[in-house]
Amino acid sequence: MLIKALLLYCLAFGQGVAGDAVLSEISAIAPGIALPPASLQSAGRLAKTPITQGDFHQQKHLKVLRKPLISTGSFTYHQSNGVIWKTLTPVVSLLLVNESKLLTGQGEQAVPAAFGKVFKAMLGGDLAALSDGFVITGTDQKTSWQLALIPKDEMLKKIISTMVLSGDTELRDLEIREAGGNVTRITFDNITHPERLSDEQEADFERLSP
Template sequence: MKKLLASLLLTFGCASLAQAFGLPELSAQLGKAPVVRGGFIQEKHLRALPQPLTSKGHFVLAKQNGLLWLLQTPLQQDYRIDAKGIARRDANGWQALPEKNAGAEQNRLFLAVLQGDSSGLQRDFDLQLQGEAGNWQLKLVPKSLLLKQIFNEIDITGGALVNTIELKETQGDSTVLRMLDSQAATALTDAEQHDFAD
């Protein structure tokens, strides 16, 4: 009888632990590392084209600084997304981009998702989380009128870090972003610090 009770308690204990993974836990998990680096493949699926437009590059996400989004193919272009907004690097350094467009909204969204900022996301989306710490799915359904005009929904999957982000647009196009070989780190390199400080 004691063994039965012990196994029941263990079963219920494990079940309650499994159910304890919610938005606060996801935010804490994604926000744990000071720096995350990795590669990405972005596929833009347009209704008018038979094949997706594919771009590849690397990213650096710094909890205290923002996001460096470094496109390498099909063209080289560097972006920085931080609290001041979005900037693109040209021959003269970092140049601020206009704030009020769909691309700006999408980039801000990437930053919030990768940083695990669920409170920021909850202002604009209804969040539906399923799964557990090692394998979760998060669906974002837009609440604001502006975002409803752009997105039907956004689906995100991950484990310790974000694995994929799929943006389903109202006009039928979609963007799939795959994060590759993401690694947590404790500090920025000198070059990365310079890029954020510029």
């Protein structure tokens, strides 16, 4: 969800304007995510800790490419500091984000206001905060759960058809199906909840502070 959330909210003037279907993406704004129905208590199972870190494995299936784009790396979520998204393969690149700042290899980018809220809510398992924007349906089994989020916003619907989140005590998989046919799958592994940040992580977050 990190990816799509970022994707959706980091909409900047002129950035990545393309064919008509994608063009409308520019005007798309995700307005938060709905509180799940009572039957879906899955969120309650998500571990709620200030720090979450782990590895990710991302597959992007783009329609124009025969093979998926595969990247791997690590991520760190910190409740108040933000997120470090470190891609290690195929090229090393670092993305840092918090509620007011977004840094990439190309420098500082703009961060939309709602991003921090939704982003935190998803990684932190706070579904209560993901309120208005999505129709949520889901299945809840003994050890695992799956949620399907469908945007209510018409504009957003033109870009994203569904986001599927699944997991157990942790968020394990995320799938984003775009209306245009592209699909992104991210799996999270080796998830831990350390007590404190490493020096390196501290240093990365330091770059985000104003």
